[in-house]
Amino acid sequence: RxxxxxxxxxxxxxxxxxxxxxxxxxxxxxxxxxxxxxxxxxxxxxxxxxxxxxxxxxxxxxxxxxxxxxxxxxxxxxxxxxxxxxxxxxxxxxxxxxxxxxxxxxxxxxxxxxxxIRGKTASALRRFGMDGIQRTSWLKGFFMNEARGVSGQLPELLKA
Ligand SMILES: Cc1cc2nc3c(=O)[nH]c(=O)nc-3n(C[C@H](O)[C@H](O)[C@H](O)COP(=O)(O)OP(=O)(O)OC[C@H]3O[C@@H](n4cnc5c(N)ncnc54)[C@H](O)[C@@H]3O)c2cc1C
Incomplete structure (x- = not known):
């Protein structure tokens, strides 16, 4: 209940x-x-x-x-x-x-x-990495395209 x-x-x-x-x-x-x-x-x-x-x-x-x-x-x-x-x-x-x-x-x-991964060092490294991606436009674009699933050989059904 x-x-x-x-x-x-x-x-x-x-x-x-x-x-x-x-x-x-x-x-x-x-x-x-x-x-x-x-x-x-x-x-x-x-x-x-x-x-x-x-x-x-x-x-x-x-x-x-x-x-x-x-x-x-x-x-x-x-x-x-x-x-x-x-x-x-x-x-x-x-x-x-x-x-x-x-x-x-x-x-x-x-x-x-x-x-x-726990710990302050790991956390600082993650922040450093994320900041780097945020500031590097081609890298950010690459990850965004991967996340949106628009890279690689897309089936026709998903191109519309
Ligand atoms: C917490 C969480 C968050 C998520 N967030 C995202 C997100 O933000 N974006 C994203 O893209 N994906 C997300 N996903 C993943 C996404 O939910 C799944 O990849 C997607 O639902 C898979 O779809 P499916 O049809 O293959 O399987 P399911 O959605 O699992 O559908 C399978 C269906 O088959 C039924 N079934 C099982 N066995 C039988 C049986 N023997 N007979 C009849 N029916 C049966 C089940 O009840 C179910 O309804 C998330 C998953 C989780 C767990």
């Missing part, structure tokens, strides 16, 4: 009356990466393909790029009269997404580790 009251206090009536369907549980946020995101007539997208810390708010963005890439690969296969579950077709999707996923996951995991 205390938990539901706290949730209600924070969310208001946004979702109407809330009830608990099961005991409360928690799952620690963790880095989950696999190079293999396709299998026999199967393709993973979004968090089923990768799990990362939400420190930089990139999970949904990455998932949308997965969907855009998969749609594009399947659309091309359809136009060529290929079977949509063909291993080569799905492999193309997997190869397209490999670098982007690894880069974003590597960056968010590094950020989590860097910001997790």
């Amino acid at each position: 205390a938990f539901l009251a706290e949730v209600h206090k924070r969310m208001g009536d946004l979702l109407g009356e809330l009830t608990l369907n099961s005991a409360r549980s928690s799952w620690p946020l963790s880095f989950q990466h696999t190079a293999k995101i396709v299998d026999h007539r199967l393709a993973l997208v979004g968090d089923s393909a990768h799990g990362m810390h939400p420190i930089a708010g990139q999970g949904l963005n990455l998932g949308l790029r997965d969907v855009g890439a998969l749609v594009e690969v399947l659309d091309e296969a359809l136009r060529l009269g290929l079977d949509l579950g063909d291993a080569q077709v799905l492999k193309k999707y997997e190869e397209w997404r490999a670098l982007d996923s690894l880069m974003v996951m590597g960056a968010t995991d590094s950020l989590t580790r860097i910001f997790g």
Whole structure:
């Protein structure tokens, strides 16, 4: 009852009356990466393909790029009269997404580790680094483009 009251206090009536369907549980946020995101007539997208810390708010963005890439690969296969579950077709999707996923996951995991280091020295070094990025326009632009997900080979669906 205390938990539901706290949730209600924070969310208001946004979702109407809330009830608990099961005991409360928690799952620690963790880095989950696999190079293999396709299998026999199967393709993973979004968090089923990768799990990362939400420190930089990139999970949904990455998932949308997965969907855009998969749609594009399947659309091309359809136009060529290929079977949509063909291993080569799905492999193309997997190869397209490999670098982007690894880069974003590597960056968010590094950020989590860097910001997790305690102590005044680490804090001063972080401030120094952030100030440096803030003052260096090309570096700031690079990080902003990465965070906005507009670098690399973007699927057509995400260019609009
Ligand atoms: C605290 C936090 C903050 C975040 N902030 C950001 C942010 O600012 N920006 C950003 O881009 N991303 C953010 N993310 C990440 C983002 O929320 C996820 O990457 C995104 O929701 C993944 O979408 P998805 O559809 O792949 O998976 P999910 O959103 O997890 O959807 C999967 C769905 O499948 C359902 N499901 C599971 N198992 C079954 C089953 N067996 N049968 C039927 N249904 C099932 C689940 O109930 C769920 O509804 C954040 C994540 C967290 C935890």
